[in-house]
Amino acid sequence: MNGKLLVLPGALCAATGSVFAQQARQAEQKRPNIVYIMSDDHAVQAISAYGHPLSQVAPTPNIDRIAAEGVRFDRAYCGNSVSGPSRATILTGKHSYSNGFKTNADFFDGGQTTLPKVLKENGYATAIIGKWHLKTYPTGFDYWKILDDQGMYYNPDFVVMSGDTVRQKGYVTDIVADESIEWIDKHKDSPFFIMVHNKAPHRNFQPAPRHLTLHEDTFFPYPDNLFDDYEGRKAAQRQEMSIAKDMMPAYDLKLYTRKEGWDPKTDWGPDYRFMDSTEKAAYIASYDAANRAYYDNPPTGDSLTRWKFQRYMRDYFSTIAAVDENVGKILDYLDRTGLAENTIVVYASDQSFYLGEHGWFDKRFMYEESMRMPLVIRYPREIPAGTEAKSSLVQNIDFAPTLLDWCGIGKPAEMQGESFRAIADGGDRAVKPGKNWRKTLYYRYFENPGIHNVMQHAGVHDGRWKLVYFYSNETPVPAEHFFELYDLKNDPHEMRNIYGTPEAGKQTARLMKELKRLASYYNEVLPPCPELENL
Structure with missing residues (x-):
């Protein structure tokens, strides 16, 4: 032999094919993965990256990680501050009037163009796990597992792709995160998009068993306008979302109907009945001493409003603790598996929430505390750590076009939002309002007659x-x-x-x-x- 390497034609084809296949896989891997984490009614004031006094006594270090390692938007807004309509807008890139889901009583039209459909058509594996709240089954997802309507915090019912309803043991926020990680792990070798949708911290604010007493000794600072008199604001005068008047003693505040002889199955309803015996005992024990003290010396007037505010805050922030822990669990998984560099992680809420401002809980009004949305995004391959967007006006109609832009996919003509990719990558200086970015935002709320009389x-x-x-x-x-x-x-x-x-x-x-x-x-x-x- 002359020492030359003899390559047969078939072997050459095989080798060439292998190279091309490897290049194709590498190109595919360059397309970013997307983990979209959304909570329900998580107020901007309750995320410590935003610096509000309330969040400083109950910080969210893992959500803050996303902001520190990516971008924080200070002027992100929804176009209709209600859960279902905001979710429909995020899916479609269209305002409520155009996508047809204007109130929580509507049924989502799954036949229209949506973000998961476009991603799926472009080779992405797609999934949603957790809260859906749009009354029709999800479309555009390879896999879905959704809570039955609002869902329960303890041992919740899920609707699966067969249409069956299955009850699952555990705390809902933990279940959603664990199953999302499991799904990601099965699809990590191809581009993937998953919506990780938490129920928490939606009313009635039930903490995980491990967090029931987390904030029992925490004092939460009162907002300056807790006792707002609504002078000159007729719609505010008519609302029914007052902490003082409209919070339900048993449902919202976990009070007993009376000190002795109360029935938790009746007073606390299905939220209690879904628990097992161990969970029930721990739940009662966590409230019992404070509830008995309440009945021994019942507060009245402004003191009662302050008592209600503190109970509301302690439950609300204790419920958020599991959300933040599970965000950390997802981030740690992405870091550990080497997926972090090429994965866009979004944390948002469907809207914000009143934490005592104007004396309220809930949302709906166009005022800042409900129209604003928390929005932080990490994408190490592109977004510099510590980026801040302090003044640029972005809205939930923009979420779908932006994520598609990062994936190299053009925005469908029917989507009304615009890509804020340049702002995420470079902050406010990347755009000029009135030239290549909007100067104003539009808002419209439809749900009246309806709960809270807004x-x-x-x-x-x-x-x-x-x-x-x-x-x-x-x-x-x-x-x-x-x-x-x-x-x-x-x-x-x-x-x-x-x-x-x-x-x-x-x-x-x-x-x-x-x-x-x-x-x-x-x-x-x-x-x-x-x-x-x-x-």
Whole structure:
């Protein structure tokens, strides 16, 4: 032999094919994975990366990791502050009026274009585990396992792809995270997209067994407007989401109906009945001493409101503790398996939540505490650690276009949002509002008549000024309507409605025109009123 390597044609083809296959796998692996983690009603004020005084006594170190290792958005907003409508918007990239899911009583149209469908069509494995809350079965997912409606915190029922309902032992936040990691592990060799949807910390705020007494000795600072009198704000005067008046003693506050002879199965309902005997005993024990002290010396008036606020905060933040722990578990898995560098991790909530501001719990209004959304994103391959987007206005209609942009997929024409990829990568300096980014946001709330009696309203927000158009339910012409205007620079807590005052004239006219323009831009029809019709 002459020492030359003899390669047969078949072997050459096999070797070449192997190289091409390897290159194809490498190219495929460069497409980012997406882990989209969303909680329900997790307030911006309850994430310590945002620096609010409440979160400083009950920090969220693992969610903070995402912000520290990626980008934190300070001006992320929803377009309709209710769970189902926000979820529909995130899926479709369209406002509620356009995607058809305007209230929690609606049924989601799974036939329309959605983020998971587009990703699946482009080779992604897709899944959703946890809360769905859209009344129809998920579409566009290779795998789904969703909570039955709102779902229970303890030993919850899940609806599976066969349509069957199965009860699963454990605490819901732990189950959702563990099963999400299990699914990721099975699909880590191809691009994947998973929506990890928590029930927590949704009302009625039930902590995991290990966290039942976590904050029993924590004092939570009161908001300055806990005892708001709603002067000049008629819609706020009519709401039914007051801590003082509308929180249910047994359901929300875990009080007994009486000190002796109470029945937890009746007082606490299915939330208690789903527990096993050990969980029930621990649950009762965690509240018993404080509840008996309450009945021994019942607080009244403002003292009662403060007592309710502290109980609400202790349960709410204790429920968040499991969310944060499980975010850490997912991050640790991604780091440990080498997936972190090429995986986009998003943490968001469907909207924010009132933690005593204006004396409230819940959401719905266009005011900051419910319209804002927490949003932090980690993508080590592209987003510099510690990036901050402090002023750029982003909205949940933008989530789908942005994730598609990172995946190299064009935005479907019907999606109304825009990609904020440049802002995530470079912060506020990457865009110029009015040139290559928006200057205003549109909002519209539809759910009245409905729980908490918040009037229907639409509005426009430019980062400083906010105009809100409230109207009653009659169609086609509302019997009642009125406007509110706020200067967030000088009134960040929206306590003084300056609509109709001399100082508001110039801003009112400008924002009226902008509200009308945005409604037309998003193909919506607002209820008529002279102020808008006569522009």
